[in-house]
Amino acid sequence: MKEEFPTPSVAVDIITFSIKENSLKVLLIKRGVEPFKDKWAIPGGFVRIKESLEEAAKRELEEETGVKEVYLEQLYTFGEPSRDPRGRVITVSYFALINDEKSEQELKATADASEAKWFSVKELPELAFDHARILKYAMKRLRWKFEYTTLAFSLLPKKFTLTQLQKLYEIVFDRKFDKRNFRKKIRSLDLITPTKEIQKDVSNRPPKLYSFKKRIGEIVEILPPNK
Amino acid sequence: MKEEFPTPSVAVDIITFSIKENSLKVLLIKRGVEPFKDKWAIPGGFVRIKESLEEAAKRELEEETGVKEVYLEQLYTFGEPSRDPRGRVITVSYFALINDEKSEQELKATADASEAKWFSVKELPELAFDHARILKYAMKRLRWKFEYTTLAFSLLPKKFTLTQLQKLYEIVFDRKFDKRNFRKKIRSLDLITPTKEIQKDVSNRPPKLYSFKKRIGEIVEILPPNK
DNA sequence: CCAAAAGTGTTACAAGTACACCCATGA
DNA sequence: TCATGGGTGTACTTGTAACACTTTTGG
Known part of the structure; x- marks a missing residue:
């Protein structure tokens, strides 16, 4: 037909x-x-x-x-x-x-x-x-x-630092976020687990690496702190 | 082409x-x-x-x-x-x-x-x-x-009671909301103005009538209280 | 020892939640 | 006077926002 x-x-x-x-x-x-x-x-x-x-x-x-x-x-x-x-x-x-x-x-x-x-x-x-x-x-x-949603994590490598994640949000929203509040919020959402590794070869204090433990795209109200 | x-x-x-x-x-x-x-x-x-x-x-x-x-x-x-x-x-x-x-x-x-x-x-x-x-x-x-959004208001008459509005939400979400919290939330959003009228011909205390003062569909996080 | 980014806590304020009684009307 | 739905406030908990200094590394 x-x-x-x-x-x-x-x-x-x-x-x-x-x-x-x-x-x-x-x-x-x-x-x-x-x-x-x-x-x-x-x-x-x-x-x-x-x-x-x-x-x-x-x-x-x-x-x-x-x-x-x-x-x-x-x-x-x-x-x-x-x-x-x-x-x-x-x-x-x-x-x-x-x-x-x-x-x-x-x-x-x-x-x-x-x-x-x-x-x-x-x-x-x-x-x-x-x-x-x-x-x-x-x-x-x-x-x-x-x-x-957790879409942002699709742009990160398997192991990433919290600063990388925050930078992503800052680029997408074209805005700065408060570091302490951002971290507090992310941690409270139970989306990531700390790995035991730290990133080497940086000329400053080496950051801790985390891995994402949920599904990409899952709905969670990550919401940029400091809305 | x-x-x-x-x-x-x-x-x-x-x-x-x-x-x-x-x-x-x-x-x-x-x-x-x-x-x-x-x-x-x-x-x-x-x-x-x-x-x-x-x-x-x-x-x-x-x-x-x-x-x-x-x-x-x-x-x-x-x-x-x-x-x-x-x-x-x-x-x-x-x-x-x-x-x-x-x-x-x-x-x-x-x-x-x-x-x-x-x-x-x-x-x-x-x-x-x-x-x-x-x-x-x-x-x-x-x-x-x-x-x-304020879509719900498109289903109400020009003048309506807060109970009518709440009932709408209860039907759509298939859930009850707390009357006091619902009213507090709606009032805090500055979406409605009280008219001086009250609804007559009800066999109980006559309710006040309100009118909607924003645009239908506007984004506002009405969000059902008692999430 | 300097530069650079990592990491961390507390306090104040705003918002959300739980909850119970009196009021005005028609029948 | 009773049945029915209308109407209201407070205490508690949770979440958000503002804010500054110390740590660790490489060069």
Whole structure:
């Protein structure tokens, strides 16, 4: 069965965040074709008939960055008839979070993209289509997830210091937190266990290493202290 | 432009909640055609080529219930290739909240539906497709909205009593709240103003009437006291 | 011995929770 | 006068916020 009317096209767009150089970055492509040729845009592509939406998002992301294991979450579906001048395109947006090590590799140009680049969310270029709005929404979701779930831990190595964790929050919220209160809060949540190791080879007092003991994404109201 | 592959169909499904007889109800239809003929399902239909997703949801909801002014919010997009045995159907789900007075009218049967009926969320029938999952997700969102936004007020008349408001919360969360703490919390949020009126014709002490002074859906952490 | 980041506790204030009795009305 | 729901305050506990100094290492 299929209805008798012309059908819209369905695409996925993936807003990919990463932390690099102590700043929150988002992956954008430079469009190689009209419309919006030479404008920056959120990467994406059409959903194939036999793949799920999430599979499509994963595939596009891997084509772009080479990264396979990522946190991926559906954001919102944008479907205004006028949002794409070429025709009716409904886009299901996803947000992805990848950590720095995994995303070190060279970005690949693809069919419609002449270039791909990481932008600091504080220095964004003008964006094609309604992508500025989509990105703004993704930022909101990212912060929400950091506040109310354990998502942040997906960006840390197996063993990490409390200062690393705090820096992550400071970058995502673009704000400083009080060290003592932050630590008190994290410890009270029973999310981490101290390992017996300490980090060596630092030219200051060596920090203790902790490991995360819950599931990524679990809901816990970590909430940035000093709200 | 249009990609060269077969395209999925795009539908909207609308999970419609209402409070009736002191219980949270959801609107379901009995399917008149295969697959899942005679099973209950969430009402929905295909998106037309020139309407937005939200317009489609509004149209379907009005066809079903006759109700025009509703709170409507996008939920999630389900797109597993196997979710509809007839072919590839991606469905954008919406949740709607309508108040009792508006929804009193007769429900209309439509093309694919032999019958439409309000079900208590505590006594749900078996559902077609992946609709049980969708409904579960909608419930979660509804509660979230009651906890963190002023959505509840959309179900109250212009002037209402604090007991009415509390009852709403008790129905949605299926739990009792402490009267004094509930009132203290609501008052501290600066959401309502006392009118000078009191409700007459009750066979007990007549309650004071209040009016809501913010925007529906605004974020405020109303949060049910006695969490 | 200096620079750099790690580590640690206390006090004040705000918010949440538990809890029981009197009040105003209609019948 | 009784039944019914309306209305109110206080004490306790918990959570949040502000705040400064000592420790350990490498160079």
